[in-house]
Amino acid sequence: MSSASEEEEDAHSPDSTAHCTVCCCTLTNxxxxxxxxxxxxxxxxxxxxxxxxxxxxxxxxxTPQGYLKASLAVADLAVGALVVPLTVYAEVSLMLRDSAPPPRWISHNSQATAGFHPCNIIGPVFAGCTLVSISTIFLLTIERSIAVLRPLHKESVITRRRTTTLIVFSWVGSFFLAVSPMVFSNEIALEYNSCSRMCNYALGTIGEFPSRAWNILLLFPTFDFTLLGGTVVINIISLSSIRQYSKRRKHLAESELQKSASKPTLSDVKAAKIIGTLTLVFTASFTPIAVFVVGNVLGNEWCNFSFFSFWILASNSGWNVVIYSVRDQKFRIRAQSLLLWPCSSRRTPASTTT
Structure with a gap:
């Protein structure tokens, strides 16, 4: 009986050869x-x-835009502080399995594991933070589109109080949606997936997904692509308006252009372009996940594709600061001053004494 149970555990282990992703088949990889x-x-x-x-x-x-960027940064921080470290711990445990057996939760889902299962927290955190990122980029796009298309109404429509309220609704709604599969279906569990090397939604104790479970899981790509689609459309409208505005600038004298109070400022135009870049990068990062979910619905496992899809999305959490630094000169100068502050503070006493 013990050998049979060990074989069954190995079959479900993330380190099994049945689910040997291209990055994890050898010790070097x-x-x-x-x-x-x-x-x-x-x-x-x-x-x-x-x-x-x-x-x-x-x-x-x-500003409202700054608050939204801070919300986006907090969501990305949660991925770097919670989601990725758990994977590092799991993979190191599997590599050292000869000296000490890995924790049981790595090879069993949350319904088959007695006691606390880390994926019950980390899985919804990753899903919730992804949804927060999408909804925040959508709100950033709305904010910039109003500044570009209706500059006279910007101050009255876009206020700090309204922005803070929308940020709270974004977090509450995103995490409610993230935990909804476990709340509304006892057929869905969480597991450390042997393909993606992350905590994913999975089967409970039944043999295959019923249609109800699939319908719940499909809420994620439906919600995500609805917001992303709307974000892309709004960005196209805003950038088209910016393009027309730039053409008019070439044909009008600077004094004539400044007389028109209904034109967006150059800072609003630059900010809209930054949000457009954020949208493009996030859409490119999220699209593989959506393709993978559709493939799962059609019965395809796509183990290697699963790994790359999830980790491309996780890597997106580190790109926003690069986009801000490249496209926003004021952000870049301020960031450089913060990073160089310890060096400048050490040089200050020496310069004052001389």
């Missing part, structure tokens, strides 16, 4: 994967902490 994840943690934490420091520590960024 496993080590490289863990190194990549550790570097990703450092990049996500450092980049988003810099973003929060710039936004919260600079009066210029205390």
């Amino acid at each position: 496993k080590i490289l994967m863990v190194v990549f994840m550790v570097l990703l943690i450092v990049a996500i934490l450092a980049g988003n902490l810099v973003t929060l420091a710039v936004v919260l520590g600079t009066k210029h960024f205390h």
Whole structure:
């Protein structure tokens, strides 16, 4: 009986050859994967902490747009502080399984494991933070579109209080949707997936997904692509308006253009372009996940594709600070001053004494 149970456990283990992803089949690949994840943690934490420091520590960024960027940074920080470290712990445990057996939760889902299962927290955190990111980018797009298309109404429509309320609704709604599969269906569990190397929604104790469970899980791509589709459309409208505005600038004298109070400012135009870049990068990062979910519905496992899809999305959490730094000069200067502050503070006493 013991040998049979060990074989059954190996069959469900994330380290089994049945689910040997391209990155995890050899010891060298496993080590490289863990190194990549550790570097990703450092990049996500450092980049988003810099973003929060710039936004919260600079009066210029205390705007509705700044609050939305801070919300986006917090969601990305949660991925770097909770989601990726759990995978590093799980993979190191599997690599050291000869010296100490890995925790039971790695090879069993939340319904088959007695006691606390980490994926019950980390799975909804990753899903919720992804939904928060999508909804925040949508709100950023709405905010910029009003500034570009209706500049005279910007101050009255876009207020800090309304923005804060929308941010709260974004977080509450996103995490409610993230836990809804477990709340509304006892057929769905969470597991450390052997393909994606992450905590994913999975079967409970039944043999195959019923239609009700699939309908609940399909809420995620439906919600995501509805918001992303709307975001892309609004961005296209805003960028088209910016393009027409730029053409008119070439044909009109600067004095004539300044007389028109209904034109967006250059800072609003630059901000709209930054949000357009954010939307493009996030859409490119999220699309593989949507393709993977559709493939699962059609009965395809796509183990290797699953790994790359989930980790491309996780890596997106470290890109926002790069986009801000490249496209926003004021953000870049402020970030550089914060990063160089320890060096400048050490040089200050020496310069004053001389």
